[in-house]
Amino acid sequence: MRYVECPEEYYGAGPDISVFLAGGITNCPDWQQEMVTLLSDSDLTLVNPRRKLWEDAQAVAQIEWEHRHLTRCDAVLFWFPSETICPITLYELGAWCFRPKKIFVGCHPNYARKLDVEVQTRLERVNLVVVSTIRDLAQQVLDWNGKKELNRFHRDADQPGGVK
Numbered sequence: 001m002r003y004v005e006c007p008e009e010y011y012g013a014g015p016d017i018s019v020f021l022a023g024g025i026t027n028c029p030d031w032q033q034e035m036v037t038l039l040s041d042s043d044l045t046l047v048n049p050r051r052k053l054w055e056d057a058q059a060v061a062q063i064e065w066e067h068r069h070l071t072r073c074d075a076v077l078f079w080f081p082s083e084t085i086c087p088i089t090l091y092e093l094g095a096w097c098f099r100p101k102k103i104f105v106g107c108h109p110n111y112a113r114k115l116d117v118e119v120q121t122r123l124e125r126v127n128l129v130v131v132s133t134i135r136d137l138a139q140q141v142l143d144w145n146g147k148k149e150l151n152r153f154h155r156d157a158d159q160p161g162g163v164k
Contacts, residue, residue, distance in 0.1 A: 023079035038138035082110035106137035
């Protein structure tokens with residue numbers, strides 16, 4: 001596994017498959033490190049927006065970094081923890097549901113907007129399964145990565161314009 005953490009740049013070049021770890025950063029546990037541990041034996045590149053050191057002056061740079069890397073990565077993994085609503089993550093999920101990119105979605109069982117995420121996602125990505133644990137979310141990524149073919153931008157049935 002390769003690991004990239006903000007503010008390091010990832011350019012997406014090469015044969016590796018990359019996954020952006022989208023989800024709560026503020027006022028919630030560091031679930032990203034748990035995901036890194038669960039995927040550590042894979043050949044994936046994990047791109048983590050959570051910085052070790054944060055200063056308010058970095059806000060614009062952070063937003064721009066996240067946008068660049070969401071675009072550069074092959075897949076986006078969304079996790080919604082119970083501690084916060086994650087309004088920016090909700091926005092990003094909505095935006096990426098309509099783009100031809102592989103996405104994975106998980107919500108803690110006590111996430112306040114879990115039903116909204118499940119229904120809204122199902123309406124656009126009919127075959128996408130929203131899971132309730134970080135472990136199940138990691139397993140979806142591992143299963144997908146294990147089935148990949150030479151085409152790193154392959155379409156899955158849950159993607160807009162994919163086979164339904």
